[in-house]
Amino acid sequence: MPAIKPYGDSTDDGLVQVSFTLPIGEPERARQSALKFAESMGLQRAQVQHMKAMGPDFTFFVVYGASIHTVDPDDIEIDERDFPELTSQEINRMIRETLKRQLVVVGACTGTDAHTVGLDAILSMKGYAGDKGLEYFGEMRVLNLGSQVTPEEVVTVVRDEQADAVLISQVVTQRDAHIVHLEQVRDALEAAGLRDRVVLIGGGPRFSAEQAAELGYDRIFGRATKPSDVASYLTWAVTERAKAHEPEAAPAS
Ligand code: B12
Known part of the structure; x- marks a missing residue:
């Protein structure tokens, strides 16, 4: 596929609309700064379509212009799903047959x-979005600890309830809080000797799947995740792990 440009009014015109806020109040200087900034972003024939003072020292802009940039869709690597998509019946059956008890999930x-x-x-x-959450699955026991939970509380519940999986949610990203908070849970589980006993999953709107390795998580889910994807992954990961730890069958005598 050839490199492509955005479509505005006609093919390859490159027209895009961007919005941003500049920390400047004085209207004409703010407007010209926005145009100059748009130009430095690679927008030609930029026009300010909308500007609005946000208090005395900030101005919000919507700018329209033709981008000089292109993108080649063939250069993009798509993160292929590496776990099976399971129906609710398959999920319950796999847990029943492999674990022979409920799969225990701790979320916080x-x-x-x-x-x-x-x-x-x-x-x-x-x-969410017409998809049932993990509590729907008869073979899962879900402990939702709610918000502002400490890593130590997570560790205590994981140990007391002999959890199979830990799901941590982070939404606020200011000062990288989402990263720090995920790392704290990972470290607390490691310090308690529990990290290898659980499937550790993080999630939130500003994460991407590639961050799992650097954060020491088994899986990271991002924006608009469907509960059924999490249920499928979780069941697959926990049952694969259980099978790997099964004692070898004694040889027939
Ligand atoms: C509702 C809301 C609140 C409510 C929260 C109520 C509650 N009980 O949750 C209240 C009013 C309390 C609130 C407070 C604040 N909020 Co607020 N809030 C929002 C809002 C409007 C919606 C978030 C939401 O519910 N989304 C819907 C859910 C379904 O989507 P989701 O969280 O992305 O979850 C999906 C995926 O990400 C994923 N996922 C999420 N977690 C997990 C976990 C796992 C394990 C998995 C597998 C998947 C997964 O699956 C979900 C389903 O697909 C957003 C703006 C927005 N439109 O997103 C701001 C927003 C998140 N809030 C924001 C801010 C700044 C705050 C405050 C700091 C404001 C303030 N100055 O006080 C406080 C912080 C309070 C605190 N200590 O955390 C900012 C965060 C900016 C940033 N990137 O850091 C946002 C983006 C608004 C903004 N544009 O500025 N907020």
């Missing part, structure tokens, strides 16, 4: 983060 928003809607979307029976 840790640190200062009080955004629980994303975690609830994944865990609660009502789910």
Whole structure:
């Protein structure tokens, strides 16, 4: 496929609309600064379509212009799903047959983060976007610890409940809080000798799957995650792990 440009009014005209805020109040200087900034972003024939003072020292802009840049879709590596998509029947059956007990899931928003809607979307029976959450699965036992949970509380519940999986949600990204909070849970589980006993999953709107390795998580889920994807991954990962730890069958005598 050839390199492509955005489509505005006609093929390859490159027209895009961007919005941003500059920390400047004085209107004409702000407007010209916005145009100059747009030009330095590679926008030609830029026009300020909308500008609005945001208090005395800030101005919000919507700028329209023709981008000089192109993108070749063939250069892009798509993160292929590396776990099977399972139906709810398959999920319950796999857990029953492999674990022979319920799969125990502990979920929490840790640190200062009080955004629980994303975690609830994944865990609660009502789910998200027409998809049922993990509580829907008869073979899963879900412990939703809520928000502002400490890593130590997570460790205690994981140990007491002999959890198979830990799901941590982080929404606020200011000062990299989402990264720090995930690392704290990982470190606390490691210090307690529990890290290898659980499938550790992080999630939130500003994460991407590639961050799992650098954060020492088994999987990271980002924006608009479907609960059924998490249920499929979790079941697959926990049952694969259980099979790998099964004692070898004694040879027939
Ligand atoms: C609702 C909301 C709140 C509510 C939260 C109520 C609650 N019980 O959750 C309240 C009013 C308390 C709140 C407070 C604050 N908020 Co707020 N809030 C939002 C808002 C409007 C919606 C978030 C939401 O519910 N999304 C819907 C869910 C379903 O989406 P989601 O979280 O992305 O979750 C999905 C995926 O990410 C993923 N996922 C999420 N977690 C997990 C976990 C796992 C394990 C997995 C697998 C997947 C997964 O699956 C979910 C389903 O697909 C957003 C703006 C926005 N439109 O997004 C701001 C927003 C998140 N808030 C923001 C801010 C700044 C704050 C405050 C700091 C404001 C303030 N100055 O006080 C405080 C912080 C409070 C705190 N200590 O955390 C900023 C965050 C900026 C940033 N990037 O850091 C946002 C983006 C608004 C903004 N544009 O500035 N907020």
